[in-house]
Amino acid sequence: MNDISLSILFGILAALLLISAFFSGSETALMTLNRYRLQHLAKKKHKGAVKAQTLLKRPERLNGLIALGYHLGIVLTASLTTVIALRLGGEPLILPAVAVLTGLILIFSVSIPKTLATFRPERLAFFSAWFFIPLVKLLYPAVWTLNLLSRLLLRIFGVNSSKADLVTRDKEELKNIVSDANHSMPTRYQNMLLSILDLESASVADIMTHRNDVVGIDIEEPLEDIIAQLQKSPHTRMPVYKKHIDRVIGFLHLRTVLAQVSQPDFDKQKIVNSLAKPFFIPAGTPISKQMQIFKSEKLRIGLVVDEYGDVLGLVTLDDLLQEILGELIAEEADIKVQKDGSFLVDAGTTVRELNRLTNWQLPTEGPRTLNGLIIEYMETIPEPGTSIKLYGHVMEILKRDDNTIKLVKCHSLV
Structure with missing residues (x-):
């Protein structure tokens, strides 16, 4: 070592600091990658993303490699600093040299690379993945031994790393991700995704038209009043009942009777003959399930009932779609x-x-x-x-x- 010039030793010292900085920053970059974006880029065959995804599938190997590389660099740096201090001023210079080295490590090998990696994780992660893939294979025996010793020590403290809980994304976490994507998508699409994620927790009773607001036809009203109601109604389907909504006898599609209204022999019986069988929906039915029922039964409207069979309200396929699509199909904002x-x-x-x-x-x-x-x-x-x-x-x-x-x-x- 005495035959090597000080300039070369300082160059090696700087290189070791850079290597430690590379491992330190790469660890932060790989661990802070957006996993959804990483998966998206990997599906598009982005080479750096594919390699980074491969590394993250075995995080224990990656952590072992990074720990080995970083700390080996720090140990070699400390040893080389001691040699340089001895050659420059002898033993009295060792302590000040170590103090200076500690500051350099904290600034250039920890703080700066980790900060840069936080702001530009993809760039550093994809770049470092090209080096880490071959290094994992090259240093596999050392990494395997390090991980084995770590697992044994963890078991002493009652931690079984092989049975670690899988991290899953629950519905609330996904909703938070969508809510935070303010600059990534228009607000109307953001609201649509939130509605879809919330479908399982919402029932038809949450979106139904309350019975007090249901517009229907009382078949016992005078025929002239019924005809006037049919001609002015903005709805295409209406419930037909006797005296009150709890006595529904069917649903009327206005298109089937409007053409007959002007005929001289038009009467209430023609309305009754045109009725479709009423469809009843339990109040607690989830919106997502009711969508499937409407599709399979080829229906567009139903009456929501409670456990006693009393009518609580009315729900249509348009109500379900509006719950999902929101303002995209809403006629007027409430x-x-x-x-x-x-x-x-x-x-x-x-x-x-x-x-x-x-x-x-x-x-x-x-x-x-x-x-x-x-x-x-x-x-x-x-x-x-x-x-x-x-x-x-x-x-x-x-x-x-x-x-x-x-x-x-x-x-x-x-």
Whole structure:
């Protein structure tokens, strides 16, 4: 070693610091890679992504290699620093040299490479993968021995690394990923994906038209009134009942009778003859399951009933599609953003819909609509002009009728 010039020794020292920095930064880059993007790039045959994915399939080997390379570089650097210190000033210079070396390692081999790897993980990870793949094979005996010793020591402390829990993405985590993708996709598609992820937790009762709002035909009304209703109705399908909605006798497709309305012999019996058999849906049926039922039964409309068979409301295929597609097919928004950042909300809007469009966290376990949520909280139907603070949001009642709230202005304090 005494025959080697100091300039060469300093060059080797710098190279060892760079090697340690490379292993340190590569570890951070590989471990912080976006696994979804990595899988996407690997499917597109990106060579660096394929190699990085191969390495990450056996993380224990990768960690062993990085630990071996990094610490071997640090040990050699410390030994070489001692040699240089002895040649420059003898033993008194060893302690100051080690102190300087420690600072250099922390700055150039730890802090800087890890920071750069955090900002540009793909570039460094894909580059380092080209070197790590052959190094894993070349140093396999040493890496295997290191991992074996590590596993044995872990077992002493009661940790079995071979039975480590698999990391899985649950629905809430996926929803957070989609919610955070503000700059990666338009808001309307983001809302659509969130709706799809939320289908399993939502039932038809969450999106149905309440029985009080169901528009149907009372077959016991005068024929002239029924004809007028048929001609003015904006709906294509309507329930037909006797006196009240709990006595539904069928569904009427208006297209089948409108052509007959002008005929002299048109009567109620022709309406009854045109009815389709009523279809009843349990209130707790998940939206995703009901989509499949509508498809298999070739239906577009059904009545939602409770455990006693009483009609709670009505749901259509369009309601289910709107729950998924949201604003893409909605004719008129029930929630309108104002210039001051507040929202004008139809109080019949479901709490789930309000949460999705505003990113709020109003409770969904109780009342299904904003009207129900406010009435439950106040235990009365508030007068217009009343303002309340509800779960961190100020809500001002703008309109109401005898028994329901109609329009609410909301803004958040959170």
